[in-house]
Amino acid sequence: MTEPLLRLDRISLSYSEIDVLQDISLDVLPGEFVSILGPSGAGKSTIFKLLTGAANAGSGEIQFAGKPLIATDRPFAFMPQRDALMPWRRIIDNTTLGLQVQGMRRKEARKRVAPLFKEFGLGGFEQHYPQALSGGMRQRAALLRTVVQDRPVLLLDEPFGALDALTRNQMQIWLEAMWLKHRWTIILITHDVREAVMLSDRIHLLSPRPARVERTIAVPLPRARFSHPTARAEAAAIETSILDFLLSPQIREPEGLLP
Amino acid sequence: MRGRMLRNHAFRALPALVAASSLLLAWEIYCRASGISETTLPAPSQVLLQAWLNREALWANTVPTLRATLLGFSLSLVLAFLLSMAIDFSALMRRALFPIFIASQTLPLVAIAPLVVLWFGFGLLPKILLVALVTFFPMLVALAEGYASTENEVEDLLASMGASRWKRFLLARLPSALPYFFAGLRISITYAVVAAIFAEYAGAAKGLGIYMLNAKNNFRPDLVLAAVLVSSLLTLLLFSATWAVQRLAAPWIDSTSGRRP
CATH class of the missing domain: 1.20.5 (Single alpha-helices involved in coiled-coils or other helix-helix interfaces)
Structure with a gap:
């Protein structure tokens, strides 16, 4: 059995006496595509804050590659909810941001990302400002900015949440294809059940706040799922069962209200 | 097209x-x-004619005013940048300095200008100081609000990349402040010329302010108005220059609407 690359062990966290995370335990295998699925406001983004060092757990332990996580090692590349592209930087300089922060010279950093523009569907837009790009292109640029940091794990926080339905679908198809090619280790935060099912190897289902891992669901469907003859129908069944579970009373009601 | x-x-x-x-x-x-009577209210045609006839004297007095304006404004910009950074990096500095900056805006120019001339003489220095005093605060506020306008997600992103506070300032906070900076620039540049003229009015060897004062004392309102015309044109010129600088320095700002894209 493969050792998990990342393991969260009974993590709890509260902000000003409000419990946000309660005994969160989950793991991520190398090269795995994992989703954290939960209702809005459940504390999904807080898990990423713990990983990037923007917040500290009240109790519990995070292990990376078998050792306790040291925040300064930064094994994560983070893609925030909205694309967070800087309007004063051309697309190419937006994508090199992480490299520049690491101390790489601009010229060298540009040389490093330039060959990737075509693969990310951004060929010819290197010198444009982000304002000139469509929503889907902006997300791809943001993902390119995340990937070129060359970190072991990608953290994607609802990357397609702000896109229209059609563009979101195209982006999901594209992301799956990219992942099949590169086999990045990805943790995807989403509240979109279909997105989680179509993209993930495993889904960690979170309860409403305080968030616990209610269930971990394996999605053993063949890839590439969007073009596979049977995968879509099977995915729909899994989607329905997850929705049923999320809508069932013991999940919906806050603790203590039910007998 | x-x-x-x-x-x-x-x-x-x-x-x-x-x-x-x-x-x-x-x-x-x-x-x-x-x-x-022409010595009470001259007609516009009279003002224009006199402006043309006295063009050499007007020009000779415009140059010192322009010099005082630009030097005073430059001093104000440098101070605003340094102090805005100080209060951005340190809450203690903000608490210590901000009340002083606000108090500086409550000083009536009418009372302060003659005193500054008394202390620093009839030369260039008191004009520079007065222009800086008038234009500094709007620039400081513009920069401070500009830094604060930085999107949280951009800061979080940089933090996740391991950027230091200084790098976050250079890469995110400073560029985020640029639209505010240019808005502040356009407001304070219109005060700058007026402040220079006021300083000259309180005492100067040359300049539009002292030219206006002398013309008034000689019962020549036509020449006062001619000098007013020149100072207005000067302000308009500097105002347009801010747009040109913005287009060169920050072409990404949507200049047609003034809002951030």
């Missing part, structure tokens, strides 16, 4: 031109019809 754009601009400027011309025309007609 370009021809149509120019015509469009001309068309949009038309109401303003008609309104201004009507006012000037009414003024001209009143002066001629009422027979009011």
